[in-house]
């Protein structure tokens with residue numbers, strides 16, 4: 001048996017030095033790398049046997065076997081894959097062939113970052129075994145060849161290769177583990193099992209843990225049957241038409257860690273310059289932690305069926321954080337770090353696909369099953385609305401998916417498409433009103449003229465609506481108009497215009513008087529053309545911040561200078577007529593200005609700054625009626 005001693009390529013020596021002295025804490029990934037290499041070797045053997053049947057005798061079960069010896073402190077990873085001959089061992093385990101590892105070594109030279117950071121960023125494959133072992137042996141026999149070879153090294157400078165008979169085709173890697181607490185779990189069955197279940201649950205081939213002999217009840221040594229550690233199928237890798245609805249639902253409970261049924265799912269497979277699979281679920285109920293920053297689910301990222309991370313934030317924008325599921329890329333390196341993901345082109349492509357899949361699915365449900373969609377909208381519409389101010393790319397899709405309450409849809413919702421379709425011919429803009437709760441805005445006097453004209457007004461009361469409307473701008477060529485701002489802009493007949501001018505002149509003195517009394521709180525008092533039944537209302541100046549926005553900003557702890565509002569009075573209301581008479585007779589307006597202002601504040605759902613003063617004013621006016 002001739003033994004040859006060979007020097008590692010210089011780059012490998014650098015790399016191994018790094019592995020041996022590594023402070024990288026996530027050392028368990030070495031097992032993921034070795035299992036992934038074994039699965040690749042099994043793939044290769046199966047593939048080559050398609051054209052050369054001798055390479056894979058019938059009834060051969062392709063598999064990966066693991067065993068630990070807690071006394072000798074060894075861990076064995078064995079496969080019956082393609083195997084390596086002497087040349088392969090030299091070129092694969094003595095030089096750096098992989099582009100990923102080359103990149104790693106180059107970055108190490110160029111970077112001032114610590115090696116610990118870099119190990120986390122690049123796949124280091126087979127060599128990562130030296131993070132946990134002070135000696136590694138690889139016994140391998142290539143499919144189609146008769147003899148085997150033993151490669152062994154302690155990772156310092158050189159390795160040895162010798163001929164070594166091996167009965168079966170494949171590769172057996174024995175790790176002689178380092179001493180110390182950090183390495184103990186790798187020689188225990190439970191330690192190995194938990195690492196495999198974490199990273200390699202969906203590897204296509206069976207991974208079996210062979211047990212150490214133990215004493216049974218009779219005091220005899222006994223070896224239990226090997227345990228298969230991965231029994232789950234990577235559902236997302238199967239073709240959609242082979243999967244039953246029940247299987248999708250069952251997988252949802254595993255992947256989402258949530259009860260209940262999903263609203264829908266989308267299963268895609270992309271091929272071409274990049275190959276990846278996505279299986280994304282839209283929950284029907286809001287996940288319990290949807291408003292918490294440290295949400296833990298999201299999308300799981302796999303590379304070649306090997307688990308990489310939970311909740312991969314780069315695959316989903318925050319406004320789709322309710323989405324659950326799996327993304328599996330064939331092209332990403334195994335050891336992608338969070339930093340790399342942020343600027344990775346593959347991730348950008350997958351992310352686009354995921355967003356499109358989810359938005360398309362929601363649009364489909366909205367059009368096919370409106371009731372189901374409305375129920376979902378009540379649960380999660382608020383999260384989707386965040387998309388309006390977080391990005392511009394998907395505004396068109398989001399506009400179509402958004403539902404609104406309105407003056408015409410009492411318990412149901414309306415969409416913008418429906419709103420526009422139902423607009424009377426003379427209506428030019430889309431009207432909306434924002435306030436704190438739907439009931440108070442629905443009763444706002446501001447809406448009177450719009451109801452009178454049969455114009456629908458969208459009623460918005462989610463905290464996020466103010467931000468959403470700022471991004472909305474237009475739909476189907478129609479601008480959005482906040483009805484609590486500025487003047488009404490309906491087209492008026494000559495007669496209406498004349499009547500308005502006449503009212504302005506008639507009510508000039510009353511407006512001036514009210515303005516003087518309320519000057520501290522009111523910017524202007526003017527005659528309204530929007531009121532029908534109420535005596536007065538408050539509106540916001542076109543350029544000023546809305547009252548709702550002011551309230552939200554102060555709730556967020558921001559200092560806000562409140563802008564003064566405009567008080568509009570109804571020239572056709574008996575109270576205003578009576579006050580106009582009082583002015584003509586040079587009588588005092590007594591407590592009427594306070595009463596009018598107070599009720600305008602209450603009618604829009606706001607709180608009075610001084611409720612006591614308002615109650616006193618009302619009581620005085622009511623008492624006067626008793627005499």
Ligand SMILES: Nc1ncnc2c1ncn2[C@@H]1O[C@H](COP(=O)(O)OP(=O)(O)OP(=O)(O)O)[C@@H](O)[C@H]1O
Nearest residue numbers: 037038041081083084092098100123125126127171
């Ligand atoms: N169990 C094995 N059976 C057969 N060949 C193997 C085995 N393990 C490693 N090899 C060979 O050694 C090479 C180097 O392995 P290493 O883990 O360093 O990188 P890699 O697996 O090629 O990279 P990547 O993980 O990015 O695919 C492999 O490409 C393969 O040819």
